[in-house]
Amino acid sequence: MKKQFKGVLASVVTAGLVFGATVASAGSHSAETIKVGVLHSLSGTMAISETTLKDTMLMLIEEQNKKGGLLGKQLEAVVVDPASDWPLFAEKTRELLTKDKVDSIFGCWTSVSRKSVLPVIEELNGLLFYPVQYEGEESSKNVFYTGAAPNQQAIPAVEYLMEQGVKRWVLAGTDYVYPRTTNKILEAYLKSKGVAEEDIMINYTPFGHSDWQSIVADVKKFGSAGKKTAVVSTINGDANVPFYKELGNQGVDAESIPVVAFSVGEEELSGFDTKPLVGHLAAWNYFMSVENDANAEFIKKWKAFTKDDKRVTNDPMEAHVIGFNLWVQAVEKAGTTDTDAVAKAIIGLETPNLTGGIAKMLPNHHITKPVLIGEIQEDGQFEVVSETDGTVAGDAWSDFLPGSKDLVSDWTDPMNCGNYNTVEKKCVGAVAAK
Amino acid sequence: MRPTSIAIRHWVFAFILSLIAGFSTAVHADEAIFQGGIENLLAKSFNDKTQGAQQIAESGDDRAEQILKALLDRQLFSTKSDKTLVFFDKDTDATQAKQVVSGEILPVTDVKSLQRIRTNNKMRGVIKRLIANIQLSNPDPVKRLAAVKEIMGKVTSDQIDAVKTLSESEPNAEVKREMETLVQLSELQSSDEDVVKAAIIGLKGNMNQQVRPKLEDLLTSESAEIAASAKTTLEAINKKVTWYGHLETLFFGLSLGSVLVLAAIGLAITFGVMGVINMAHGELIMIGAYTTYTIQHYIMPNYPGVSLILSIPAAFVVAGLVGIIIEKTVIRHLYGRPLETLLATFGISLILQQAVRSIFSPLNRSVETPEWMSGSIQINEVLSLTLNRLYVIAFCLVVFAALFIVLKKTSLGLQVRAVSQNRGMARAMGVKASKVDAMTFGLGAGIAGIAGVALSQLTNVGPNLGQSYIIDSFMVVVFGGVGNLWGTLISGFSLGIANKFMEPYAGAVLAKILVLVFIILFIQKRPRGLFPQKGRAADS
Structure with missing residues (x-):
C-alpha cells in the first residue's frame, strides 16, 4: 500500500493535481508474479500518444494471463506515470528496476525520453522495449527497438x-x-x-x-x-x-x-x-x-478491451504487440526472466506481425518490418x-551519415557490441560520438 | 432527346479533344481505345490504371469527363462479382449504382459487393490534367480558367497548338490572357529567335509562377539580345513580385498579430488592469476552444458555421463563469501577494489541463472549419489572402472595440477603472470592490474564452492549447504597457509584424528568440512598456 501511495504522491507533485489518472500498480503483489513495467506518460504533453500504449500493454498482459501466464506464473503490470517529463523517465525507470523489481519495461515515446532512460537501464541492467519509429544511431545492449529505424x-x-x-x-x-x-x-x-x-x-x-x-x-x-x-x-x-x-x-x-x-x-x-x-x-x-485476419482480430480485441467501437489502432501499438510476443517467447525459451538470458534468447526469434509478415529480432536489437x-x-x-x-531489416547505424556508416551493431558473440567500427575493427563503446 | 446545340458542342469538343490528345486523324470517338481504357482501369497497377484514364480521355467518348471525374471523386467502383465498372455515390444513394458502359441501373444490396477503383497521388495529378484538357472548351469560363491553370507548363507541343486555336476564339479576357501566357511560355523554348523575343515582350510584367524560372533559363541564352531582353523583363517582374511579397508578409504579420492580441487582450484586463498574474489564462482560452468543440460536436453537429457563431457568446459565458469561480475561491484571498497568486494560478492551470484530459481524452479534438472560412482570396498570381486569417483579423478588431466600449462607456467599466486606480476611494464612493473584482476577472476570462473560439479555427484543440499562448500573452501585455488596452493592441500587431518580417531571414525558431531578446532589452530601457500608465495611481 505504501508503495502505491508514494507513486501517486510523486505524480501529484509533478503534475499538480491529477484527475482520474490511473497511476497505481494493478493487481496484488505476490512473489508468484512476473512484473512488467509500463513506462508511458499518462499526463502532460505526450499523454496524447502514450496513454494508448499503456492500454495496449494492459490488454496484452491480461490476454497472456488468460492463456495461463508465463512460466506458470501470472504477469503483473506495474504502471507508472513519467508525466512527459524527461528526467522523470529516468527516475521512474530506477524506481521500476530497484523498488518494483520489474522483469522488463515497455515504454517511452520521444527519443529524448529514451535517451534519458538509457544510462539507468544500462547501469541497472534492465530490459526496455521501445515501440516508436526513431532516428536510429543507437543500439544498446538493454534496449530492443521494435519501431522503425530510418x-x-x-x-x-x-x-x-x-x-x-x-x-x-x-x-x-x-x-x-x-x-x-x-x-x-x-x-x-x-x-x-x-x-x-x-x-x-x-x-x-x-x-x-x-x-x-x-x-x-x-x-x-x-x-x-x-x-x-x-x-x-x-x-x-x-x-x-x-x-x-x-x-x-x-x-x-x-x-x-x-x-x-x-x-x-x-x-x-x-x-x-x-x-x-x-x-x-x-x-x-x-x-x-490493412486487410488481414490477424489485424482484424487485433482490432476486434482492442475495441472490446477499450469498450469503444470508434477506437483506432496504430503503428506503435503493433510494435508493442510484436515486442511483447517476442519477449514472452524469449522468456519461455530461456526458462527465466533474467535479463542476460532473455536478451540472448530473444535474438533470432520470430513472431507474426499484424500485416501478414514475420517480425524477427535481429542481432542489432532491431526487427524486420514491411514498409x-x-x-x-x-x-x-x-x-x-x-x-x-x-x-x-532495421539498420541501427545509417549508411548515409559519415559518422556512422562504418558502424555495425551485433549483440551476439563474438562481437557483442552495439557500435563496432568495421574500419578500425574495434568496439567504440556504449554510445558513439555524434 | 438532347437539344442540338449541346450535341454540336459535344462534337466540337470531341474534335478539339482529339486534337489536344494528339490524335488529329481520329475525329470520331474511338470505341476500341475507350474499351481498352475501361479494361485498364480494372487493372491492379496504378501505371495501368493511369494509362486507362489516358485512353479514355483520348477516345473522345462523351462519357470520358464523367468517368474521370468519378475517378477523382472516388465514385467509380467495380463489382466484385463480374468486374463491371459502375458509378456509385454512397452519400446520395447507397441503394443503386449506374453501369459505366451500358448506363443500366444496378441495384446495390451490399456496399461490400463493390470495390472502389483506387487512385494514387500521381494518377490523380494526371487525371486532373486530362479533365482540364477536356474542360478547356467548357462553356463555363470559371472552369476554363481553372483548366488552363491546371495544365500550365505541363503541355506537349500538340496541345499548345490546340490551346492557340482555342485562345483565338476565347471570349473571356482573363481566360484568354492565361491561354496566351501558356502559349508564350512554350514559345520561349522556340528555336526561332524572333518568336522568343516576341514571347519575352508578351510576358512583360506577367507574374505567373511559371514565367520566372523559364526566363531565368534564357539568361544564359546564346543570343545576347535575348539574354538582355529576358534580363530586363525578369528584373521588372522580380521587382513587382518582391513588392507583393512584402505585402504578403505584412498580411501574415497582421494575422499573427491579431492572434497575439486576441490571446493577450483578456490578460490585459486580469493582469493589466487588476494586476493579477494569472498563469491559468491560457487554460481559459482552452476552455473557450473546448466550448466550441462541444457545441459543434454534441449540440449541433451538422452546422459548423452556425455552431461557430453560437460558440462566441457560449465561450464567453463558460470561460467567464470559470474565471469568476477561480476569483471567488482562490485569487481573492491572495490579492497583494503576487508570488502566491502566480503559484496558485499555475496550479489551477495544471488542474484545468488534466480535467480536460480526463473529460475529453488527452487526444486533440477536431473542430471543423465552416466552408465560408476555408480557402483564400486570390488578389493576383503571387498574392492571396487566406480567408480564415482575414476573419480572425476582423474578429480581433471587433472584440477589441467591444471591450473598449465596455470599459469606457458602461458603468461596469467606470467601476473597474475606479477600483483599479484607487481601491479605497472607490469603496468610499459606494462601489462594491469585491464584486467588481469578480466581474472584472470574469470579463477578462470571458474574453480569453472568445479568443479560444478563434484559435480553434487556426490550431489544435487539445489540453496543451493554453500553454502555447501564455508566454506570448504576457509578452504582449508587458511590452504594450500594463494597464493600457491600446498598448496591447499596438504591441500585439507590431510583434506579429516584426516576427514575420524576420522569419524569412532568421527562421521560425530564431525569429521568436530575437523578438524575446528585443523585448527584454526594451523593458530594461522602459520598464513600463510602450504606453505606460500615467498619474498618481500608476506610481503607487
Whole structure:
C-alpha cells in the first residue's frame, strides 16, 4: 500500500493535481508474479500518444494471463506515470528496476525520453522495449527497438516519391533530435542520388508551431520552380493540424505538392479535421486498414478491451504487440526472466506481425518490418498505395551519415557490441560520438 | 432527346479533344481505345490504371469527363462479382449504382459487393490534367480558367497548338490572357529567335509562377539580345513580385498579430488592469476552444458555421463563469501577494489541463472549419489572402472595440477603472470592490474564452492549447504597457509584424528568440512598456 501511495504522491507533485489518472500498480503483489513495467506518460504533453500504449500493454498482459501466464506464473503490470517529463523517465525507470523489481519495461515515446532512460537501464541492467519509429544511431545492449529505424520508414518513403517523379524536396521538421537526425540522413541520401543542393529546402519550427503562413508560402514558392516538389514532414504530431490547414487554405493540394509524414498516424488523425489532409501520404509499418485476419482480430480485441467501437489502432501499438510476443517467447525459451538470458534468447526469434509478415529480432536489437506508404482518407484511415516486397531489416547505424556508416551493431558473440567500427575493427563503446 | 446545340458542342469538343490528345486523324470517338481504357482501369497497377484514364480521355467518348471525374471523386467502383465498372455515390444513394458502359441501373444490396477503383497521388495529378484538357472548351469560363491553370507548363507541343486555336476564339479576357501566357511560355523554348523575343515582350510584367524560372533559363541564352531582353523583363517582374511579397508578409504579420492580441487582450484586463498574474489564462482560452468543440460536436453537429457563431457568446459565458469561480475561491484571498497568486494560478492551470484530459481524452479534438472560412482570396498570381486569417483579423478588431466600449462607456467599466486606480476611494464612493473584482476577472476570462473560439479555427484543440499562448500573452501585455488596452493592441500587431518580417531571414525558431531578446532589452530601457500608465495611481 505504501508503495502505491508514494507513486501517486510523486505524480501529484509533478503534475499538480491529477484527475482520474490511473497511476497505481494493478493487481496484488505476490512473489508468484512476473512484473512488467509500463513506462508511458499518462499526463502532460505526450499523454496524447502514450496513454494508448499503456492500454495496449494492459490488454496484452491480461490476454497472456488468460492463456495461463508465463512460466506458470501470472504477469503483473506495474504502471507508472513519467508525466512527459524527461528526467522523470529516468527516475521512474530506477524506481521500476530497484523498488518494483520489474522483469522488463515497455515504454517511452520521444527519443529524448529514451535517451534519458538509457544510462539507468544500462547501469541497472534492465530490459526496455521501445515501440516508436526513431532516428536510429543507437543500439544498446538493454534496449530492443521494435519501431522503425530510418531505413524502414524515411528512406523507403523518399524512394517511393522519387518513383513518382519528385525532383525537389522540402524537409520540414520540428526542432528536436528525431527530425534533425532523420533530415541529416535524408539529405545525405538525396545527395547520393544526385539531387542538387538547391533542390533541397530544410526548415525547422519550434514545438507546437501554429503560424505556418510564411513557411507554407515559402514551400509554395519553392515548388513553383517547374520541378515536381514534395514535402517530407517530420513535424511533430500537434503542429500538423495548423500546417495542413494552412496548406489547404493557400491552395496547395496533395496532387501539386504531396506531403509525406512520419508522425501522423490513425490516432493523431482522429483528432484532426481530415478534409485538408486527404490524399497526402504517410509512411508506417502498419496501418489499421490493412486487410488481414490477424489485424482484424487485433482490432476486434482492442475495441472490446477499450469498450469503444470508434477506437483506432496504430503503428506503435503493433510494435508493442510484436515486442511483447517476442519477449514472452524469449522468456519461455530461456526458462527465466533474467535479463542476460532473455536478451540472448530473444535474438533470432520470430513472431507474426499484424500485416501478414514475420517480425524477427535481429542481432542489432532491431526487427524486420514491411514498409507501407498510405494515402490519408476522409475517414481518418490510410489507403495503402505502395508496400515493400517482404520485410526490411532495421539498420541501427545509417549508411548515409559519415559518422556512422562504418558502424555495425551485433549483440551476439563474438562481437557483442552495439557500435563496432568495421574500419578500425574495434568496439567504440556504449554510445558513439555524434 | 438532347437539344442540338449541346450535341454540336459535344462534337466540337470531341474534335478539339482529339486534337489536344494528339490524335488529329481520329475525329470520331474511338470505341476500341475507350474499351481498352475501361479494361485498364480494372487493372491492379496504378501505371495501368493511369494509362486507362489516358485512353479514355483520348477516345473522345462523351462519357470520358464523367468517368474521370468519378475517378477523382472516388465514385467509380467495380463489382466484385463480374468486374463491371459502375458509378456509385454512397452519400446520395447507397441503394443503386449506374453501369459505366451500358448506363443500366444496378441495384446495390451490399456496399461490400463493390470495390472502389483506387487512385494514387500521381494518377490523380494526371487525371486532373486530362479533365482540364477536356474542360478547356467548357462553356463555363470559371472552369476554363481553372483548366488552363491546371495544365500550365505541363503541355506537349500538340496541345499548345490546340490551346492557340482555342485562345483565338476565347471570349473571356482573363481566360484568354492565361491561354496566351501558356502559349508564350512554350514559345520561349522556340528555336526561332524572333518568336522568343516576341514571347519575352508578351510576358512583360506577367507574374505567373511559371514565367520566372523559364526566363531565368534564357539568361544564359546564346543570343545576347535575348539574354538582355529576358534580363530586363525578369528584373521588372522580380521587382513587382518582391513588392507583393512584402505585402504578403505584412498580411501574415497582421494575422499573427491579431492572434497575439486576441490571446493577450483578456490578460490585459486580469493582469493589466487588476494586476493579477494569472498563469491559468491560457487554460481559459482552452476552455473557450473546448466550448466550441462541444457545441459543434454534441449540440449541433451538422452546422459548423452556425455552431461557430453560437460558440462566441457560449465561450464567453463558460470561460467567464470559470474565471469568476477561480476569483471567488482562490485569487481573492491572495490579492497583494503576487508570488502566491502566480503559484496558485499555475496550479489551477495544471488542474484545468488534466480535467480536460480526463473529460475529453488527452487526444486533440477536431473542430471543423465552416466552408465560408476555408480557402483564400486570390488578389493576383503571387498574392492571396487566406480567408480564415482575414476573419480572425476582423474578429480581433471587433472584440477589441467591444471591450473598449465596455470599459469606457458602461458603468461596469467606470467601476473597474475606479477600483483599479484607487481601491479605497472607490469603496468610499459606494462601489462594491469585491464584486467588481469578480466581474472584472470574469470579463477578462470571458474574453480569453472568445479568443479560444478563434484559435480553434487556426490550431489544435487539445489540453496543451493554453500553454502555447501564455508566454506570448504576457509578452504582449508587458511590452504594450500594463494597464493600457491600446498598448496591447499596438504591441500585439507590431510583434506579429516584426516576427514575420524576420522569419524569412532568421527562421521560425530564431525569429521568436530575437523578438524575446528585443523585448527584454526594451523593458530594461522602459520598464513600463510602450504606453505606460500615467498619474498618481500608476506610481503607487
